[in-house]
Amino acid sequence: QITDNGRPVVWDKSDQNFTILPTPVITLTAPGAESVWRIGTAHDITWTDNGGRISNNLTLEYSTDGGSVWKPIATGVPNTGTYAWTVPDDLCPSAIVRIFDAQRPATIAVSVPFDLANPLITLVAPNGGEKWAVGDRGPVRWTTEGTVSDNLTIEYSPDAGTTWYLVRGGIPNTGSYSWTIPDYVTVQCLLRIKDNNRPAVTDVSDAVFTIDPLPTITVLAPAGGEEYVLGDTVDITWEWTGLAIANITIDYSNDNFTTRRIIATGVS
16 A cells, blocks of 8 residues: 555555565576586576465576685576586686576575596406406407596506506597507506596506406327328317417318308307
8 A cells, every 4th residue: 555644645556465475596406516527518497486486587606715706506496396417627626606696686595615626437348357468459448427538548557557668649539549568567557547637537457457468279189290181070189378278260271371261160
């Protein structure tokens, strides 16, 4: 109601009732205190409100200096309760995020500190306990989280990490690399992979693996000079050294292996 104090008979009131709602309150629910969000990964910033008519014109920002300077994330964000944020290349172990209603700047919330961290690279193989032989093609495999470059380096150590030797640099981030095992027999081998563009992004085998001598196989019979009659059943025998050979093929030739004929495959 509004009244002229000099003429109290001059007054008017609203034609109908209207509603006064609670003060709008917004609360950030993610990121949380234990959050580790890695550069290049996507995470949901989430929030709730108390039904106080928060607008569809929200602003999201983050700070890496405790709130002295705020950097933009997004403006004009609808009040859906979630926003997908791709983490920028801005390392900080105690970053914070804030959200506020551009139409009611006092309606604001700030997150607890969380970690804007480096990308992650994880060696899957070799990761300890493997036995590879000199000359084998060893499948090196890894996984990544975040923005890892296509400029990786793989190294190996034959002495549990005291010295390192280059396998190859400039490897694309495909998740796998076929390594020709070097002529370095050891039971204390480790592998290391790192991002040359971001050297802190690195991983080493969790435990040592073994490089054995190249296995050898020797045919004992027939050794030469035998005479076999067509249709006879004879034993082919052999021995080996080094790693166990789990899958062999036996074949024969009558022209010094210019051509060959298979006797058996998949023999243990």
